[in-house]
Amino acid sequence: MTAEVFLFWFLAIVTVVSALGVLFMPNPIYSAFSLIMTMIGVSALFALLGAYFLAGVQVIVYAGAVLVLFVMVMMLFDLKSEIKAFTKGTLGGVFKIGSVAVLAGLILSAIMVTTQGVAIKFQGQADFGMQPTRLLGNKLFTQYVIIFEILGALLLVVAVGAVALSRSKGGTHARRID
């Protein structure tokens, strides 16, 4: 059992447990912290797969920015009275869990069949040439530049939109008719 393997299992357990935490923690704050744990775990897995740059970005963007945003919003809300984690409805729950289970079973077996058990191994080291990050940057600004640009626009859209949303006062003042 190499270190890699050990690391994988460790991280797998960490991410799954914390993901379950997201699912089960009644208090959304705890869920958020569990999610941060999952993100960090995933970022470590990225690193394990040789995607170091992504691992860094994952931590910075997700754990550092997105989740913090969540937590801040939650603080804004000041939710103390949250007791129950799940929506009511046993029958609905059974249906939901049942169909998700069926789906999970189907996908997992599809994975099993496609990867022939888990026999497909990674070929050699994760090696994309000399400097994967540089290469990444290169591709990003040449091959994928259009998407990069669009996403830039998207961020602006979201920013403007979010501001507009928060400023929208809605039906409190109807348009004057003149």
Add this chain to the structure above:
Amino acid sequence: MLAESISEIGLGHFLVLSMILFITGMLGVLLRKNILTVLMSIELMLNAINLSFVAYARSLNQLDGQIIVFFIMTIAAAEAGVGLALVVAVFKRFKEVNIRFFEHLKG
């Protein structure tokens, strides 16, 4: 076979792990009461997808998968921003984050 699959890590392991996270996220969307947690669950799903992309990138020995993940992260952030903005807007007016609150449109 079992021992082998424990002792050696391959694409399948990552995919299975990714699917477990995906399913967990899915359950979160389906089951959680708090809309914020639902949003987080969606983030979780996107993370799971990221993981499978990276695993595939590793398996295919391509960088493109990683670039996709990069873009997905951006989009996920944008989505989170929009989602939170909506939730805040709703909360400001109705003081409500229970997902069952949004049932006026039906039938």
Add this chain to the structure above:
Amino acid sequence: MLLSQIILFPLLAAIILLIFNSKSDLLKQAALGLSLAELLLGAKLFMAFDPSTASLQLTENYSWISQFGISYSIGVDGLSFWLVLLTVFIFPIAILGSWNSINKSQKGYYASLFVLQTAMIGTFLSIDAILFYLFWELSLVPMYFIIGIWGGARRIYATVKFFIYTMAGSILMLLAMIYLILMHKELMGSYSANLLDWYKMQIPFVGGVLLTPQTLMFFAFSIAFAIKTPAFPVHTWLPDAHVEAPTAGSVLLAAVMLKMGTYGFVRWVIPLFPQAAQYWAWLFMVIGVIGIIYGALMALVQTDIKKLVAYSSVSHMGYVLMGLFALNQMGVTGALYQMLNHGISTGALFFLVGMIYERTHTRQIAHYGGLAPFMPWYTIAFLIITLSSIAVPMTNGFIGEFLILMGSYKSNPVWAYFAVIGVVLGAAYMLWMVKKVFYGPTGKELSGHKDHLVDLSAREWIILSPFIVLVFWMGLRPNDFLNYSRHSLEHWVKNQSSYTLDVKK
């Protein structure tokens, strides 16, 4: 260009009326004038038509949806000739018939009538399947409005029922048409929706097996036409529509619209699917017979005059169906003649019922009684039309029924034996109604309306006299009319299993 003019002039008329100032009293006069102009075009067609040939005449052909071989292609022959003339003839009268009874949004009403006319004439003249379908469906829309806006108390129920019934049938027809377009490509190598091309196709047929193309399409078309006709199990829209429609609506529905169904059989179903038609002729003869007897029995127990007349339509159209599926010349000639007869006699009956309704505002037979002394001329007119309806010799009705029964007897005596029961029942319900309405002591309900029970006005005379003249003319000199269709019908019958139609240059 003549046929296009006949088809499109009413549409133009509708547009003219729509941009007319709706407050103007001239509206009615304008509508009448326009419909008379259309009648003139009909007269022009009468002059231009050559009765000595079976081929399609005055054809026009312009490419339309070229990628599927669909074209604007129209033409007239002996099969459609009289129906077109019937349509142009009945519209001015219908407008006169609406003169006083339609007071609400007249502009829309007359415009609807003209659109309806375009659709009806287009249906009779179309040689292209999709064009035919277009006019066929288009005719639903104005009729839907006519019943729905200017109709009686349950008009909405009736009009929606009418629309949905007809549309349900025609969807199957559309699919069959599409199938035929594709089949033409398969068999002949090019897309075509032209009927003349379709006639040349040999559509595979295996007797008795339902799932062969010919049988399936035969039924798809037949159902659409049977609903419109209306044949027995799918006739229930008709009484409702007739009862609720305004007078002119009922008239047009009975006189022309039902003919679209039977005309469909003549023009489309039987020549296109000859083997299937021959194989299943018995079924349609049975349906016809059931229609005859069933319609008559229904009419026997109706309490509403309009409903009675509506069910009598079911009975009459049963004869037409029977005559058609006798598949011999007498039967088909009779059927064609009966279509015209029914247009005239039932059309006139609806006018007559409308006139009395305008005076008394009731249609319940039980409310009437003893009208004859108050309105003697009206009674005479009613009686004449009744005689035509129950096919007394020397009226038009007799010629049609006689030929139909004879043709049916030739093809299968058993059904003729049954059908002849309808002759008796027809007399029974009509005369019973005449007795209840006109004879006996004056109805109690009428005592308040005695001042209104005035005899026919000049306008009403103008409406009725053409019908009365035609009743006797067609009854005494049927050859004057039949000569125009003779060659077409002969050709139709003689070459049934390999029917094709030439175009007269």
Add this chain to the structure above:
Amino acid sequence: MLLASAADLIVASPLFVLFMGSLTPLIVKVLNKNKEPNNFLSMIQGVGTILAALLLMVTVYFLLLSRANPFAFSNLIAVDGIAIIASTTCLLLALASLFLMRDNQSTNGDQFAELVFLTLNSVLGMLVLVMATDLLTLFVGIEVMSLALYMMIGISHEQKLSKEAAIKYFVLGSFASAILLQGIAFIYGNLGTTSITVLTEKADLLIGQSPLFAVGMIFLMIGFLFKVSLFPFHVWTADVYQGAPTPHTAFMSTAVKMASFAAFARIFVGSFLVNHDSMLNILQWIGAITIFAGNAGALVQNNLKRMLAFSSVAHSGYILMGIIVIGLGATKLGMTAVMFYLVTYSIMNMGALAMVSFLEKSYSDEISTDHIKGLAYKRPWLAGSFTVLLISLAGVPPALGFFGKFFIFTQALDQGLLWLTLWAGLGSVVGAYIYLKPIVYMYMIKDDDQNEVISEAAKDHEVYNNRKWFTKTVVLASAFTILVIGLLNTLLYHLLSARL
């Protein structure tokens, strides 16, 4: 290696123009000390931008036509036939939607400049989506389009319902796009690339070989099935269409559907359905059930917007038939039929919803059949146009809607989809009933409250409604188009067919 070649930039120029143009209302607003400028001005800026983009789009298309290579940016996007048809239509629909937004009470408030900005960017997403020849671009396009839409709905004046609609749409949309993205992941993993061109070439083979790839394809499809609202992924449609401001509903039900279907059609070009019967059957069932669920669902609605939402579901079912035809190998004919249907449907539905938007008297007004009682006698021309639109939606000739159905049915029958076509036909009979209902109310039922005392406010609303010139224009223009193109449908057909 250059960032991008000049050719690439030319191809992307409509997108740049659109984005830049979208900023102008915002800039004007900022320069105006963050006070809302004149709505009309903002709208004109939006309209100008759209027209410029439209012009550029067409120019670019014809420039590329001579080069015979529509691809750009490392084959991430392409301006080919589908793209040009779908994008021009989307742009025109956005134009019409802007007209509606300018007039509608729930959209023309304080944040109209932002709204124009978001609308234009949503169109930007659509353009990306329809141009996408790579799954990544496709996904990005969907996201830009959708995220902008969520916010457009969210900033409506109407409070409760539109916020709820936005949240619903957002949660479910994100959920669905997560599934779609997972699908892309599986496809990428098995295909080794995200190029749609490669995908269509190899899908047939890979579906048989790799279950995971099949799962990926199915996930990808489900993402689209959600976007174009097919059973059972259509449930959001009615709620969101109802809750959203009517101009947005018009925009969603036409432009979004157009763009999504255009992209959806692309992945079927490989005609993998020929060899995969189970996939074919699943899609046929989805189509059949959708048609019936949509039409029957509309049957029991009184709210016009909800009714039109269900009808929009049903129409998606018809279009799916065309998609199946494409999947069965009749690529060009099927694509033409689908595009034709989409164009016609967009016109009809835009007109119908414009009518609803016209009728709304305040931001919280919900138009039900009762509101249109006797409308024909108050507003004959508009009622007449609405009737034309409804009849066209019902598929009665000679209105344009009939020919859309006709081409789809023709192709479906040609591919032997007999029972599906039969079912679709029957569905359209049920459909006829629902479109007759508003006509019944407009023409055949008298308005009971004729004599009621009309309040000042109501009078004001009436006056205001009379000034909805743009909305009226949209209604009349779409009805006119329906009738004219109905007769000249061949021109449109050839126009589309020549591009595909």
Add this chain to the structure above:
Amino acid sequence: MTNEYFIAIMLLSPLVGFLINGIFGRGRWGGYTSGAIATFFALTSFASAAYLVFGLTELADGPRIISATFFDWITVDELKIPARFVVDPISAIMVLVVTGVGTLIHLFSIGYMHEDRGVTKYFSYLNFFLFNMLVLVTGDSLPIMFVGWEGVGLASYLLIGFWFNDEEKATAGMKAFITNRIGDAAFIIGMFILFFHFGTLEFEKINSLVPVGPTLSWLSPLTLGTLLLFIGATGKSAQIPLYVWLPDAMAGPTPVSALIHAATMVTAGVYMIVRLSFLFAAAPYTLMVIAIIGALTVVLAATIGLAQWDIKKVLAYSTVSQLGYMFLACGVGAFGAALFHLMTHAFFKALMFLGSGSVIHGMHHEQDMRRMGGLKKYLPITYFTFLAGWLAIIGMPPFAGFFSKDEILWQSFSSSNGHWIFWAIGVLGATLTSFYMTRLMALTFWGQERFDKKHHHPHESPYSMLIPLIALAVLSIVGGWLGIPHVISEVLPAHPANVLEHWLEGSLVHPIAATAVDGGHADHAALEWGLMGLSVGLALLSAVTAYVFYIVKPEIPKLLVQKLGQAYELVFNKYYVDEIYQRYILNPLVKASEDLWLYVDVRIIDKLTYVLTDMSIGTGKMSKAMQTGNIQTYALYIVMGVAIILTIFFGV
């Protein structure tokens, strides 16, 4: 050419009269004006008819026929029906009877009807009837005959319901038309059978195609076709089972009863069979049926006639009974005898009807014989003319009825198609006829005056009514001399020829088997005399009995009624035939129609439509129920959808 004009004048002049009176006269002209116009046109018609018949006698050799083809009526495929009319020996008799009697009755009507409000209408209808009757008798093919056939039915309908304010009268008209229609329906089918057998419907052409030997099969087209035509005849000529309309038809004005329901229209059935004698003769089975039906009708109607009180009803049943004789004659192949009796019957029955009309007129529209009696002194001329009619109908020599009835009785006994049973029934009928006719005479003209003299002032009718009576009385006496049998003429001084037989020679066919018997009539002479004597004797006896019953000892009938009880009830109520028809045919039909409407139309077909609609709406409701509004439920649908699609795809 002139013949064509005269045929046209004969046919069209009543039509012109009809149109003139109908269109211009209504409400403007009084009874005398319109009556004069109508009578003038009837007379014109009679004159042309007479001219034509005279012309016919001139044509000594060759086929004696005058024909005119006006135009082709219907021409379709092999069916060619020219509008062709002929006057030949057979139709000549009818033409004369119709126009002659018709004119007389027109004349009579002027007096009888001139005060009626609708007198113009009345005369126009009468003219209309004449026109149709002439079409019927002169039409040269079955369809043309059918035109007149239905036309007279129509005229009859209109005239029976002439006083339509009385619902019963209107109903009687309707009943007549519909009952006739049943026969007509059979007639039509009969025509078809013949057409598809012979390929033509023109009489002459059929004649040339009729097979030589008799067709001895029930299912041959000949037998079936003739049978169906005969059913048509039973409708028009009021035979079992379709006779029920005729007694009710007495609701019409009395001259109408005389013209239509006694003299002319009701004999159309007989005329049709005589006209097609060549055809019926070839179908012996049909003849048998006709004879049986005829014989039964004779007795049935005669028995009913015994117990009626309404003077017109008695005459009506007597008409039915006399028509039965004619059919009996046809049935045994004695077509000439049938035609002969038709003619004489037209004279004396028209006379009696007009006489009764005169009585009714004189009694101010009283028809019940119980309130008459002793009228001979008030209405002397009427009485004497009526007396002639009475003697004729009970078959007293030398009155017309004697010769024709005797001819029939003799033929039914002697003809090869005949049988002594037919003769016996015939004699029974004659006896009964004699009884009830004497009863009628006794109750009306003889005995005590039972009417209320305060209200009734019986008076003799005007001359316009009496002249026709006298004319008909003369005809009733001399009419029979046209067909004096050989046995009688041999003993008479001048040996008068049998004019009728000579006239019809060559036009009528004898049943093929019957011709053989004609030889050796010398042997038969004694038998013929004997039978003749027997029937006359019985009739006399019966008349005397009736006289005794109703004049001498009026208490006997009352006693008999008490004794017979139920049998009398049965006869008095006309064997309950109307009630049976009502109960077992009409009521079930109406009930069935109502049920069909309620169940098939409303509960099944419409219900089915509703079920389909409800199914759609149900689906819609399901679709609606899916829309819970809950985001997570929607998400569940997505997940379930994915799961199901995957499951189906992988075929798990």
